[in-house]
Amino acid sequence: MKRLDARLFVLGNNLLLLGFGLVLFALQRSAAQIVSSIGAAIAVELLFSVRKLRAAPDVRALVKDRVLSASVAGVSLLILLRSTEPWFYPAVAALAITSKYVLRTPRGHLFNPTNFAIVAALALVPDSLQVRPDQFSSSPWLMVMTVAFGVAATSVGAVWRCTAGYYATVLLVGLPVGTLLLHVKPLWILVPELNTSTLIFAFLMITDPRTTPRGHRSQLLFGGLVALVHLWMRSQQLVYSPFIALFVVTALRSAKTPGRPE
Amino acid sequence: MKGSLLRWQGPAVAALFLGLIVGMGRLRAGGGSVYERPPSAEILAASPFAFHERSREVGLAASHRYYFPNPDTKSYLPLMSIPPSISVVDVDEDGWMDVYFVRPHPEQPNLFFHNDHGVSFQETGRALGLDDMPKQDPGSMAFFADFDRDGHTDVMLSRMGCHTYLVWNEARRRFERSSSFERYCSNPKMVNVIDFDRDGWLDVVFGNYYPDVDLRTYLPLAHVFGQSGVRSGGRTEIMFGSATGFHHPPPARFAALHALQAHTTAVGIHDFDDDGWPDLFLSDDYYYDALFRNVDGKDAVNATHLMPYVEHGFSGMNSDWADFDNSGRMSLYVTNMYVPPFATTKNILWKWNGSSFSNVAGQAGVGRCGWAWGAKFADFDDDGALDLFVINGKARGLGVHDRSDATRSFSFVRNTLASTPPELRFRLALYPDFNRYVQSGFERSCLFWNHDGHFEDVSASAGIDDLEEGQAIALIDWDNDGRVDLLVGNNGGPLLAYHNETPRHGHWLGLALVGPSHARDALGARATVQLASGKRLLREKNPGNGYRGQNDPRLHFGLGEDASPVGVDVTWPDGMREHFGDVATDRYVTLEQGSGERR
Numbered sequence: 001m002k003r004l005d006a007r008l009f010v011l012g013n014n015l016l017l018l019g020f021g022l023v024l025f026a027l028q029r030s031a032a033q034i035v036s037s038i039g040a041a042i043a044v045e046l047l048f049s050v051r052k053l054r055a056a057p058d059v060r061a062l063v064k065d066r067v068l069s070a071s072v073a074g075v076s077l078l079i080l081l082r083s084t085e086p087w088f089y090p091a092v093a094a095l096a097i098t099s100k101y102v103l104r105t106p107r108g109h110l111f112n113p114t115n116f117a118i119v120a121a122l123a124l125v126p127d128s129l130q131v132r133p134d135q136f137s138s139s140p141w142l143m144v145m146t147v148a149f150g151v152a153a154t155s156v157g158a159v160w161r162c163t164a165g166y167y168a169t170v171l172l173v174g175l176p177v178g179t180l181l182l183h184v185k186p187l188w189i190l191v192p193e194l195n196t197s198t199l200i201f202a203f204l205m206i207t208d209p210r211t212t213p214r215g216h217r218s219q220l221l222f223g224g225l226v227a228l229v230h231l232w233m234r235s236q237q238l239v240y241s242p243f244i245a246l247f248v249v250t251a252l253r254s255a256k257t258p259g260r261p262e
Numbered sequence: 263m264k265g266s267l268l269r270w271q272g273p274a275v276a277a278l279f280l281g282l283i284v285g286m287g288r289l290r291a292g293g294g295s296v297y298e299r300p301p302s303a304e305i306l307a308a309s310p311f312a313f314h315e316r317s318r319e320v321g322l323a324a325s326h327r328y329y330f331p332n333p334d335t336k337s338y339l340p341l342m343s344i345p346p347s348i349s350v351v352d353v354d355e356d357g358w359m360d361v362y363f364v365r366p367h368p369e370q371p372n373l374f375f376h377n378d379h380g381v382s383f384q385e386t387g388r389a390l391g392l393d394d395m396p397k398q399d400p401g402s403m404a405f406f407a408d409f410d411r412d413g414h415t416d417v418m419l420s421r422m423g424c425h426t427y428l429v430w431n432e433a434r435r436r437f438e439r440s441s442s443f444e445r446y447c448s449n450p451k452m453v454n455v456i457d458f459d460r461d462g463w464l465d466v467v468f469g470n471y472y473p474d475v476d477l478r479t480y481l482p483l484a485h486v487f488g489q490s491g492v493r494s495g496g497r498t499e500i501m502f503g504s505a506t507g508f509h510h511p512p513p514a515r516f517a518a519l520h521a522l523q524a525h526t527t528a529v530g531i532h533d534f535d536d537d538g539w540p541d542l543f544l545s546d547d548y549y550y551d552a553l554f555r556n557v558d559g560k561d562a563v564n565a566t567h568l569m570p571y572v573e574h575g576f577s578g579m580n581s582d583w584a585d586f587d588n589s590g591r592m593s594l595y596v597t598n599m600y601v602p603p604f605a606t607t608k609n610i611l612w613k614w615n616g617s618s619f620s621n622v623a624g625q626a627g628v629g630r631c632g633w634a635w636g637a638k639f640a641d642f643d644d645d646g647a648l649d650l651f652v653i654n655g656k657a658r659g660l661g662v663h664d665r666s667d668a669t670r671s672f673s674f675v676r677n678t679l680a681s682t683p684p685e686l687r688f689r690l691a692l693y694p695d696f697n698r699y700v701q702s703g704f705e706r707s708c709l710f711w712n713h714d715g716h717f718e719d720v721s722a723s724a725g726i727d728d729l730e731e732g733q734a735i736a737l738i739d740w741d742n743d744g745r746v747d748l749l750v751g752n753n754g755g756p757l758l759a760y761h762n763e764t765p766r767h768g769h770w771l772g773l774a775l776v777g778p779s780h781a782r783d784a785l786g787a788r789a790t791v792q793l794a795s796g797k798r799l800l801r802e803k804n805p806g807n808g809y810r811g812q813n814d815p816r817l818h819f820g821l822g823e824d825a826s827p828v829g830v831d832v833t834w835p836d837g838m839r840e841h842f843g844d845v846a847t848d849r850y851v852t853l854e855q856g857s858g859e860r861r
Contacts (some may be wrong), residue, residue, distance in 0.1 A: 018703055026493075026549060030572045082606075101307065103271055110272045123282035128293075130606050136579050191682045237674045238289045239603045254272030 006157035013149035150203025166225025291671030366400030380741030399423025442507030461558030463503030470496025495525035530581025545578030597634035641820030653732025668700035
């Protein structure tokens with residue numbers, strides 16, 4: 001039986017979140033924003049793939065692969081960021097895909113495209129966005145759904161150890177250090193790690209097979225390091241901690257082993 | 263060499279972006295500026311404004327104490343405190359505007375300041391029956407108008423609880439509770455008044471923020487730490503006036519208005535579509551703001567689709583309509599939270615083009631002013647262009663008296679908790695002690711000077727530099743000198759009275775519009791002044807627009823250099839149009855319906 005592409009689970013989960021958000025949780029996204037975000041991602045992806053497409057033996061398969069990849073970024077940005085500017089979503093979606101083709105080594109791209117676009121937007125146009133996907137973050141049903149899709153995606157992609165490393169670090173390092181040394185309530189440490197946006201992050205973003213290590217121990221270490229940076233930032237009341245933590249750890253890792261071969 | 267460069271491109275990009283983020287102060291609360299770009303030195307030098315805070319000198323010294331009815335809210339109580347409100351009214355019709363200050367705390371009586379010829383104020387609340395002691399429920403706002411059409415001003419005192427309607431008893435020279443108001447209890451942050459169905463009786467719009475709960479036992483965790491998109495607030499309701507008192511409309515009517523159930527903070531009134539029926543705009547917290555079109559006074563249909571949904575701030579606090587660009591059409595100013603990095607929802611200036619609204623706040627330069635609350639347009643320098651005053655700030659823990667006392671950010675906690683499951687979020691055990699926390703505290707207000715069609719924030723040079731938690735604004739010209747003064751009600755702070763002492767100001771005209779005996783207040787009346795230069799200035803009499811303030815009921819026009827008598831066109835609430843010619847300027851003039859030239 002042909003194995004399913006792990007990205008399908010990511011896309012499926014995020015499309016459902018987008019749909020539930022629009023219908024049930026007053027998620028502020030217009031049709032123009034949705035179309036332009038996904039459309040820009042696909043267009044830029046195909047533009048950068050022109051040479052490969054010309055040489056590809058199976059053009060249709062390659063196009064499908066690129067469209068799927070771009071759609072994941074386009075939809076993820078729609079649910080993780082909020083902006084009222086009409087240009088914002090197509091711009092960050094284009095930036096996300098561009099990063100894949102510009103910031104790379106012969107072995108592959110360096111950053112998770114969605115993560116890169118979020119951090120880049122925070123650095124370049126901070127006044128045009130909000131990272132606050134709390135419309136659907138407090139629904140237990142959507143949390144369960146995200147975990148289910150996340151388990152499926154990380155299992156198929158063989159990257160579940162990144163997520164395991166992340167949560168193990170929260171439990172084994174964050175909890176005792178926070179309660180014993182920083183005198184923080186245990187629930188205050190654990191509860192924010194369970195909301196939908198963190199679950200998306202821990203299951204579907206830090207597990208991008210292109211930008212995470214392949215080895216089992218390396219994956220555990222990778223997830224753990226992301227969690228450590230994130231927890232330290234939270235203790236300092238610094239915002240955007242998950243995205244910046246992943247960005248920093250990925251960047252450092254790329255210096256050591258710059259990307260997997262494609 | 264090339265391999266080495268490739269190896270370090272990731273860290274290099276990360277360092278660049280993180281440097282930018284940290285450099286702009288975007289990682290921590292209070293790191294970045296919450297204001298518009300500061301004006302140039304030339305503009306500051308040209309700015310004409312001079313305000314002086316004179317509350318003590320004129321006898322308006324008063325303060326508001328933090329109060330939230332449920333003691334279980336403990337240390338985060340200040341964050342949920344019921345703010346004060348201010349009403350400006352000339353109760354004794356002596357031509358000098360008096361001030362009523364509503365204070366919700368059970369130990370703080372409401373205060374009525376009688377204006378003694380613009381020189382000083384005397385507090386006479388108790389003698390007039392307006393001290394509201396002992397308090398059954400905390401007051402939220404007061405609106406003065408002649409509700410019973412007896413020729414005397416009455417007052418609707420709304421509460422977080424059951425509301426009170428007081429009528430003027432001429433024989434006893436005091437306000438007394440009227441039995442003509444049926445028992446109606448709700449939790450409005452603001453009320454506004456208009457003759458919605460044009461039957462000659464004034465109607466009251468209750469913008470209910472909280473649902474129908476007893477706030478003495480209510481833990482507001484569901485919304486304070488709630489997610490965007492919640493609609494667990496109160497229903498906005500209209501109580502219709504009649505000869506037999508106030509009553510609810512039949513249940514089948516106003517279904518769309520009642521179904522909204524957002525956390526409504528402000529109710530703005532204006533007939534935006536010029537069909538002769540006053541429409542309603544609701545500023546909502548956590549949800550889309552809402553525009554309701556009045557359908558012949560019998561219903562209100564949702565017309566929010568005329569305002570692009572993606573532009574709504576989800577933290578609407580204020581709604582003031584004004585013709586800021588002298589285009590002959592009124593625009594709407596809605597304040598929001600601008601608390602980077604946690605919230606970047608800026609204030610909105612909705613401009614109506616006859617078929618839809620577009621947000622022009624960014625290009626006008628009025629998008630940012632911290633965590634903004636009340637805002638009012640007025641021509642503070644009488645140059646013929648409306649300026650804008652915005653107040654802001656949000657409460658701090660009881661242990662925070664100075665900026666340096668605040669050790670933690672409430673916004674960080676709030677944003678973290680907002681995205682947690684309600685089953686956990688509603689456990690008080692989860693919450694830290696907010697005593698030393700602060701949330702948008704110590705922000706100065708914004709005074710936007712309308713300078714050649716663009717607004718510039720010149721508050722610091724204008725003498726408005728307090729760092730209190732401003733909530734309520736009321737415009738007043740307490741000494742009748744033609745320069746609009748400002749009253750600011752602060753949460754957990756003093757009542758501030760900014761006296762406008764702008765030295766270089768233009769000519770002006772003040773209009774007291776008086777309707778016929780059965781509708782003296784003429785709420786909703788519209789006046790247009792035609793200047794010799796051809797410029798037309800439009801004002802509408804809706805003194806309750808804004809946030810938690812009833813403004814000076816007189817319409818104020820700055821005329822610039824033009825001192826010659828002007829023509830005034832008035833559209834009265836019942837649709838009658840009249841022209842008043844050769845109206846003298848630099849004074850207050852009373853225009854009575856029926857005394858002009860009918861058009």
